[in-house]
Amino acid sequence: MEFVEILFEFVNVIILLLLATLGYFSGTILEKRHYRSILKREKNFLKIPAVSLEKVISPEMKVEKSDLVCGSAVISLDYFKRILAGLRKIFGGSIGAYESLIDRARREAVLRMKEQDPQADMIINIRIETFPIGQNTRRGVGSVEAIAYGTAIHLKK
Amino acid sequence: MKYSPKLIEENVNVTPTHPLKEFFLLLGALIGILVVVYFSLGAAVEWAIGSLTWEMEKKLSSTLLPSLEFLLDSTEDSESLKKITDELSQQISENPFSYQVILSDSSEFNAIALPGGNIVVFRGLYEKTKSENEIAFVLGHELGHFYHRDHLRGLGRGLVLWFLTATLFGGDSSISSLSSDLLLNVERKHSQSQETAADLFAADLLFKRYGHTEGAFQFMQNMIDQEEEESFFPYFSTHPQPKKRLEALEEHIREQGYPTTP
Numbered sequence: 149m150e151f152v153e154i155l156f157e158f159v160n161v162i163i164l165l166l167l168a169t170l171g172y173f174s175g176t177i178l179e180k181r182h183y184r185s186i187l188k189r190e191k192n193f194l195k196i197p198a199v200s201l202e203k204v205i206s207p208e209m210k211v212e213k214s215d216l217v218c219g220s221a222v223i224s225l226d227y228f229k230r231i232l233a234g235l236r237k238i239f240g241g242s243i244g245a246y247e248s249l250i251d252r253a254r255r256e257a258v259l260r261m262k263e264q265d266p267q268a269d270m271i272i273n274i275r276i277e278t279f280p281i282g283q284n285t286r287r288g289v290g291s292v293e294a295i296a297y298g299t300a301i302h303l304k305k
Numbered sequence: 306m307k308y309s310p311k312l313i314e315e316n317v318n319v320t321p322t323h324p325l326k327e328f329f330l331l332l333g334a335l336i337g338i339l340v341v342v343y344f345s346l347g348a349a350v351e352w353a354i355g356s357l358t359w360e361m362e363k364k365l366s367s368t369l370l371p372s373l374e375f376l377l378d379s380t381e382d383s384e385s386l387k388k389i390t391d392e393l394s395q396q397i398s399e400n401p402f403s404y405q406v407i408l409s410d411s412s413e414f415n416a417i418a419l420p421g422g423n424i425v426v427f428r429g430l431y432e433k434t435k436s437e438n439e440i441a442f443v444l445g446h447e448l449g450h451f452y453h454r455d456h457l458r459g460l461g462r463g464l465v466l467w468f469l470t471a472t473l474f475g476g477d478s479s480i481s482s483l484s485s486d487l488l489l490n491v492e493r494k495h496s497q498s499q500e501t502a503a504d505l506f507a508a509d510l511l512f513k514r515y516g517h518t519e520g521a522f523q524f525m526q527n528m529i530d531q532e533e534e535e536s537f538f539p540y541f542s543t544h545p546q547p548k549k550r551l552e553a554l555e556e557h558i559r560e561q562g563y564p565t566t567p
Contacts, residue, residue: 172324187312194310205308232324235331244320244327251318270308 167227175226179248182223186255193262198271204301213302217271219260222281223253224291246292250278253294265300274298354454359402362421383408386426389437390444396513402451406444414531416443418450433527438520438567442507449506455499504550505557517564525551 204211225233229245236243254276262271275297282290386406394400404422412429419425424447426440434440450456504521511518528547558565 176324191312194312197308197310228324228328232328232331235328235335238335239331242320244322244324247319251316 164231168231169228171227171229175228178226179252182252182256186252186259189259189263190255193259193266196262196266196268196270198258198262198274198296198298200272200274202273204270204272204303210304211301212304215265215268215300216297217261217264217268217300218295218297219257219262219264220293220295221253221256221260222291222293223249223256225249230290249292250294253278253292254296257294257296261296261298267302268300269303271298271300350458354458357454382431386431386440386444389441390424390448393441393445393510393514394448396510397448397452400452404448404451416447418447418456422451424448433531435523435527436520438511438515438517439523439527440520441514442511442518442520442524445507445510446500446503448510449503450499452506453499453502455496455503458499501550501553504554508554508558508563509561512561512563515567517567518558519566521554521558522551522565525554 225245229249233243233245236245257276258274261274262268265271276294278292278294280290281293383406386408387404390404390406394402394404402422404424407423407425408431409425409427411427413427414429414433416424416426416430424444426443430443431440434443508518508521511520525547529551532547
């Protein structure tokens with residue numbers, strides 16, 4: 149009877165570990181895949197500069213058309229990262245889990261913003277904002293949203 | 306100004322750590338700290354118990370357990386329990402404690418020792434005992450806990466460590482419930498050796514007061530019957546299995562040469 153009791157108590161831990169393992173593997177795979185996609189698309193979009201300058205750079209550049217473009221992305225933490233962030237909260241230091249989360253969300257948002265107008269010559273006055281999504285559970289942020297918006301400029305050729 | 310696009314390969318915005326390494330490092334550090342705290346708490350608790358005088362304990366218990374007063378009654382049963390307890394405690398050398406025995410109406414099969422010299426016997430147990438010798442064994446067992454200061458130890462480490470994890474992780478998180486479960490298990494092992502020590506103490510008292518230890522075996526049989534009645538029984542979470550206690554008792558009584566019948 150005693151063994152069953154102990155086993156019962158450890159079921160909680162076992163479930164935690166299973167979820168964490170699942171989260172680790174699926175999260176790592178998804179993250180690597182996402183970063184590959186991001187790098188590929190960033191390479192393609194190198195020709196469209198996205199700058200936070202308010203004005204077009206030089207007076208020779210005549211603007212033919214301008215549009216508001218906006219891209220947003222919501223990325224979620226996996227269970228393993230949640231636990232890792234929880235441990236970090238006790239000891240302090242940079243939380244790599246959140247960092248990669250926000251980085252991916254930001255870059256994805258900028259890419260989607262560019263994808264809204266792939267013919268543009270440049271996107272000026274871009275702003276990027278991030279928000280936590282979902283309730284602040286006891287383990288902190290669940291997912292994060294990033295919005296990138298700016299003015300897509302078509303120059304006279 | 307000419308714009309020349311450049312792809313930045315290295316990601317400066319993410320700290321380059323391997324998550325698994327980080328995880329095990331932090332987890333190991335946390336567990337290490339908790340282990341150190343646990344053992345130093347254990348040492349601190351032992352020291353505190355040693356320096357706690359009887360007067361201090363009486364004062365503390367009167368503030369911590371004010372509600373016991375209403376349970377005190379002066380029925381014939383509780384009077385006789387008090388009498389038995391007094392006679393037994395006279396057999397203890399160097400005994401500065403004074404005891405109160407409370408007979409609770411609960412039908413639970415249990416008896417507990419609370420700080421301040423309070424013994425609570427539940428009706429569920431009292432009514433199943435068949436002789437004075439047997440109830441004297443129960444009372445002597447509780448007296449053993451007081452003598453060994455077990456009633457203070459139980460509060461010590463487990464509570465503080467649970468409090469620590471609750472502060473760190475939140476009281477309702479799975480980690481703090483896990484730690485309290487783990488601690489309960491470890492504290493249970495402690496309790497089990499304390500219980501056996503209390504059993505042997507009670508056997509000694511029985512012999513000194515009555516000249517025989519029949520009540521010990523009567524009570525053990527009672528418990529074995531009780532165990533067969535119910536399977537998930539809270540009594541057995543903090544007390545060892547009756548068979549183990551019986552074995553330890555039999556061995557001790559045999560060694561000491563106590564008669565087992567009047």
